[in-house]
Amino acid sequence: MPGAAGAGLRASSLRRRRAWGLFRRPQAVLGLAALTLVIVIAIGASFIAPHDPYVQSLDERLRPPFWSGGNLAHPLGTDQLGRDILSRLIYGARISMAVGLAAVLISGSLGVAAGVTAGFYGGLVDEGLMRLVDLRLALPFILLVIAVIAVFGPSLLNLIVILGLTGWAPYARVVRAEVLSIRERELVTAARALGASDGRLMIRHILPNTLASAIVIGSLELAQMIVTESALSFLGLGVQPPTPSWGSMLGEGRDYLLTSWWLATFPGLAIALTAVAINLVGDWLRDLLDPRLQL
Amino acid sequence: MKTFILRRLVMTVVLLFMVALTVFLLGHLSGDPVRLMVPEDATERDIANLRRELGFDRPLAVQFVDFIARVARGDLGTSLRYRKPALGLVLERMSATVELSTAAMVIALLVAIPSGIISALRPGSLADTITSHISIIGQALPPFWIGIMLIILFAVQLHWLPAAGRGDPGSLVLPAITLGLWPMARLARVLRSSLLDVLHEDYVRTAKAKGLAERDVLLGHVLRNSAIPVVTVAGLTYGTILGGTVITESVFAWPGVGRLALEAVYNRDFPLVQATVFVAAFVFVGINFALDLMYGWLDPRIRLR
Numbered sequence: 031m032p033g034a035a036g037a038g039l040r041a042s043s044l045r046r047r048r049a050w051g052l053f054r055r056p057q058a059v060l061g062l063a064a065l066t067l068v069i070v071i072a073i074g075a076s077f078i079a080p081h082d083p084y085v086q087s088l089d090e091r092l093r094p095p096f097w098s099g100g101n102l103a104h105p106l107g108t109d110q111l112g113r114d115i116l117s118r119l120i121y122g123a124r125i126s127m128a129v130g131l132a133a134v135l136i137s138g139s140l141g142v143a144a145g146v147t148a149g150f151y152g153g154l155v156d157e158g159l160m161r162l163v164d165l166r167l168a169l170p171f172i173l174l175v176i177a178v179i180a181v182f183g184p185s186l187l188n189l190i191v192i193l194g195l196t197g198w199a200p201y202a203r204v205v206r207a208e209v210l211s212i213r214e215r216e217l218v219t220a221a222r223a224l225g226a227s228d229g230r231l232m233i234r235h236i237l238p239n240t241l242a243s244a245i246v247i248g249s250l251e252l253a254q255m256i257v258t259e260s261a262l263s264f265l266g267l268g269v270q271p272p273t274p275s276w277g278s279m280l281g282e283g284r285d286y287l288l289t290s291w292w293l294a295t296f297p298g299l300a301i302a303l304t305a306v307a308i309n310l311v312g313d314w315l316r317d318l319l320d321p322r323l324q325l
Numbered sequence: 326m327k328t329f330i331l332r333r334l335v336m337t338v339v340l341l342f343m344v345a346l347t348v349f350l351l352g353h354l355s356g357d358p359v360r361l362m363v364p365e366d367a368t369e370r371d372i373a374n375l376r377r378e379l380g381f382d383r384p385l386a387v388q389f390v391d392f393i394a395r396v397a398r399g400d401l402g403t404s405l406r407y408r409k410p411a412l413g414l415v416l417e418r419m420s421a422t423v424e425l426s427t428a429a430m431v432i433a434l435l436v437a438i439p440s441g442i443i444s445a446l447r448p449g450s451l452a453d454t455i456t457s458h459i460s461i462i463g464q465a466l467p468p469f470w471i472g473i474m475l476i477i478l479f480a481v482q483l484h485w486l487p488a489a490g491r492g493d494p495g496s497l498v499l500p501a502i503t504l505g506l507w508p509m510a511r512l513a514r515v516l517r518s519s520l521l522d523v524l525h526e527d528y529v530r531t532a533k534a535k536g537l538a539e540r541d542v543l544l545g546h547v548l549r550n551s552a553i554p555v556v557t558v559a560g561l562t563y564g565t566i567l568g569g570t571v572i573t574e575s576v577f578a579w580p581g582v583g584r585l586a587l588e589a590v591y592n593r594d595f596p597l598v599q600a601t602v603f604v605a606a607f608v609f610v611g612i613n614f615a616l617d618l619m620y621g622w623l624d625p626r627i628r629l630r
Contacts, residue, residue: 057458165343168613170568170605173586177598180590181355257467261572264469265587284473288481295477298470309465 061310068304071120072127079117080105083274087112092290107292109282115292118274119300125275126304129190130256136194138248141201142240148202149209150232159202166199175258176267184267193255200247205240212239242319249312253305260301276301329621337614342393344606348599349392353385361595362405401603402596404589411600415582419604421491422581425574426567428497429505434559437509441516441555445524456513463510472503472576489578500577504570508562515558519551526550553623557616564612568605 071078081104090112094100100107106115148159175192182188212218213236221235262268263277271278276297283294352358359376376382380391395401401412444453479499480488487496523529524547532546533539571583578584582601589597 057461161339161343164340165347168340168344168606168610169347169602170565170609172569172571173583173602173605176571176586176590177351177602178354180593180595180598181351181361253465260467261469265572265575267590280470280473287473287477291477294473298473302466302470305467306462306465309461313461 055314057310058314061307061314064303064307065311068123068307069127072123075120075124079114079120081114081117083113083118083121084272085113092286092293094290095292098292106296107290109279109293110286110290115279115296118279119276119296121274122276122279122297122300123304125186125269125273126256126259126301129186129193129259129269130252132190133193133197133255133259134248134252136190137197137251138201138244140195141198142205142237142244144198145202145205146209146232146237146240149206150213150228150236152210156206159206163199163203166196171196172258172261175262176265179262179267184262184270186269186273189259189262189268193258197251197255200251201244204243204247208240208243209236212236246312246316246319249308249315253308253312256308257301257305330618333614333617333621337610340610341607344603344610345393345396346389348603348606349389351599351602352595357381358595361593396603401600404594404597404600406589406592406594406597411597412604414585414597415600415604418580418582418585421579422567422570422574422583425497425500425504425570425579425581426563428501429503429566430508430559430563432501432505433508433512433562437512437516441513441520444513444517445520448521453517456517460510460513463506464514466506468503468507469572469576471506472500472573475499475503476576489576491579496577500573500579503576504566504573508559508566511562512555512559516551516555519554520547523547523551553620556623557620560612560616560619564609567612568609 087108088111090104090108091110093104093108095107096102096105098107104114104116106119108114109118144159144162148156174196178192178196179188182192218231218235221231226235259268260275260277260280263275264281266278266281269275269278271282279297280294280301283290283292283297286293352361355361359372359379359381363372363375380388383391399412400410401415403409404411404414407414440452440456444456447453476488476499479486486499487493490496529546569583570579570581571587573579574581574584575587582605586598586601589595589601
């Protein structure tokens with residue numbers, strides 16, 4: 031099918047050219063740089079952190095950052111139990127990234143699978159899925175999540191599972207719409223004529239064409255997942271102490287806002303900057319891969 | 326038009342039924358709903374007795390029918406902690422949440438509408454660039470961080486506004502700004518793209534070619550036609566923040582439904598948790614239904630489909 035192949039080739043070289051436009055968009059570059067930094071920190075936490083994030087020290091409690099009266103042994107100060115804030119921030123990056131990526135992978139896989147199946151088979155299967163999406167969107171996300179946490183108890187693993195199982199809807203909707211248009215294309219008709227089974231069609235031909243949108247949604251959902259984990263840990267319903275999470279650090283720091291502002295400010299900044307960075311990269315990815323997506 | 330309303334109504338009722346089913350199943354997710362309601366040191370015999378008393382030993386289908394019957398009567402269970410009907414407790418706190426959400430939307434609209442219009446009328450200008458950047462950041466920043474930063478600045482450092490609680494009108498300002506930031510950013514972007522789409526339509530070019538002043542074109546043609554997607558998104562956003570006030574209410578100790586749900590989770594008061602989820606979903610579905618009807622009224626092409 032020269033036409034289809036030609037169109038595919040043209041599209042990918044167009045994409046390559048647009049990718050280099052990245053450097054004309056400073057905010058996307060900043061976002062990508064910041065995100066890379068966070069990922070590197072998360073992976074290399076054990077090498078980068080100056081102290082053990084769990085070690086408590088009663089005489090080092092509530093030390094301010096080094097420019098505000100503290101010392102360079104604890105550059106960003108210590109918390110109410112004498113633990114080094116910089117080290118806890120570094121290990122917190124690991125938790126945020128791990129939870130975020132795991133949740134996105136789980137929810138993305140579920141959502142894409144559901145969307146491809148519904149779009150491909152149409153009819154009742156499609157109707158059923160659309161009603162499930164409506165149902166999922168009718169239930170307020172954060173209330174739903176804390177209700178399920180109320181049943182199973184708060185823990186890191188529960189959090190990943192819950193976020194993964196409740197975040198599938200955006201992928202399903204968009205992928206289904208894509209599949210509806212891909213289904214009618216020549217390459218599908220041709221493959222079918224050559225005897226391809228439903229499964230083979232879905233996995234080898236349709237699925238790859240939906241991945242671009244799935245990646246865009248995934249990047250924006252990653253920010254959402256990280257913020258949600260932080261929010262839940264902030265409320266005490268997410269990652270449990272003493273595991274360092276930016277959200278729980280922010281929550282614990284809330285009691286010391288008047289006296290020891292550094293406990294809450296640094297984790298808060300970390301969450302905010304990471305979320306903004308991921309969103310900037312996600313926006314760039316959307317403009318690159320699928321500008322039609324209105325999210 | 327009537328078939329349109331009827332179809333939407335049927336879909337809404339089906340959806341509400343599914344919501345009820347989900348809320349019912351929430352309690353049974355762990356396998357034994359009774360264990361959610363008893364203190365950790367309860368004996369097996371106490372649990373068995375309670376199970377029989379509350380009817381949890383009956384078949385699941387029977388329990389569900391009973392649940393639906395009770396919901397239809399307005400009985401969403403009894404709060405374990407307050408020993409009062411859960412629905413009543415939720416409705417009591419509803420006014421606080423509605424007050425907060427409405428204030429947030431008003432603030433969001435007051436900023437988003439002018440900035441969206443300016444951005445669309447002068448795309449690529451400095452104003453547009455600034456607005457776009459602020460919108461991107463506003464949509465990404467976590468609300469609880471913004472809330473805490475606002476508290477540090479305006480309450481702790483400047484002492485201009487109270488840090489928490491619901492009291493005089495001033496106490497509404499910080500929480501409303503915190504909650505309204507995300508809708509503000511989103512609506513500004515949606516309005517901008519909707520306006521840009523309409524501005525390129527043929528009938529706008531015709532109007533300008535006819536010699537109409539820009540302001541008349543704007544008011545008579547552009548704003549009305551770009552209103553539809555914006556109103557829809559605004560309505561959906563309102564519904565979303567109504568259910569999403571948990572974080573903001575927690576940061577500012579605002580006595581609304583979100584905070585009620587949170588306290589219920591802390592207190593292992595599961596019937597109350599279920600009731601809040603149900604009411605929030607119910608309200609959201611109701612708002613969606615109203616939006617569907619309004620959309621059908623505003624855009625004749627929809628109802629004739």
